[in-house]
Amino acid sequence: MVESERDLRCGDLEVGCVVSQPGNARFYRTGDWRSFRPVVDRAKCIGCGVCYLLCPDMAIRRRADGTFEADLYYCKGCGICAAECFTGCIQMVPEEE
């Protein structure tokens, strides 16, 4: 599986440019679209999982300690988790900081 479409040449494309291998969207690094990243204050997180449920890209995973964090390979920085968090434990921080 290729990491980027820039690795593909004409001869690699299937007829009609079909994608015959299912599930390859997981290789797509949507995280590089991000300008803000979610930073979790673990002291305030109650582990309710509302961020996990509402993330439109399923980019949030549960940690061993019961709190949640974004997988920055996929997280586009939309901020829905921060907006929906009951405790306000998620801050959107500009990527350059």
Place this chain on the structure above:
Amino acid sequence: MGKRVGIEVSIAAADAVAMADVDVVAAYPITPQTHIVEHLSELVAEGELTAEFIPVESEHSAMSVCCGSSAAGARTFTCTSSQGLALMNEILFIVPSMRLPVVMILANRSLSGPLSIWNDHTDVMSVRDCGWVQLFVENGQEVFDHVLFAFRVAEARSVSLPVMINMDGFILTHVIEPISYWDKEAVERYLPAFEPVNRLDPDHPMTMGAFAMPGIYTEARKVQNDALIAAMPELIEAWEKMGELTGRCYRPVERYAVEGAETVFITMGSIGETVSIAVDRLRGQGRAVGLVKLRLWRPFPFDALREALKGVRRIIVIDRAISFGGPGGPVASEIRSALYGVEPRPEVLNMISGLAGRDVTPEDYIAMYETAMAAEQWKPEDYVVFGARE
């Protein structure tokens, strides 16, 4: 071979589609294509053809349905004209990019405005670059033959591209001509069962028509262009095979009385027959004039065209559309481009005529020839809108 009958060309075209044992017909009626889909709907309703006839609500939907049914592995046909083609424009470009072998008859009609239902080639020229195999037929027999030809070529696994048959509206669609039908056995020998390269199948999921980022779009387009160009050998083989079966052999570029011709007309579609009458008369007067007919428009037959025009000094290209503000007509533009590197380069004069059903007679073509001969020097960009009252 089968029976020879006097029949309306549209009805024969529909019969040919039925003989190809089509699985899905999705179409919306529009003049002058109506009789073709009307007859197909009758054949399905009467149980003579086992197929899904989908009476869609617009041509945009017609081509969308065709896209889906072809992707599911169904032999698929549609038919349209003019405004209908314009309405299906969006999907028209997607079908070849997905390499789906849909077959469509385009009953050529002028585009509005002014509103007109009559015949010229402005509709097809608006989609010149849509990526379909595009060919032109001259009479009813050629329509019938090319329906079977189109399915064979489109579905060939080495091609897997949609094919558009251009037939002149009214001039062909609404006339009764003697047409030799193929018998069932000949159709079976000529047209194998459709085995799609890709097929939508829940057991083998795949993505068709996916999004392409800038990093891959260029490659996708180059591959599509290469595929259309690479269809040429299959097209020629399918014509040769038809010649063996029926005795009628077609070529990408047809020649008529070109032996020793210094000047040739170039035509596309049904006017070839009218021009051949003019050529016969001029030959009778000792004029060295011939006729070259472009059957194949995409992929453009560069080599066959240059071969057919060898030794020709002057070319009169008949266009049935205007490229507004451009170099005249689209056909002349392509011919000039094809001949740019030829030494000595023939002169090209472009005559735009026969717009929206305006009758053009053999006498008119003779007048065009005289006009062309009277011109001392032709400028490369010269074109004449023939017969326009100024």
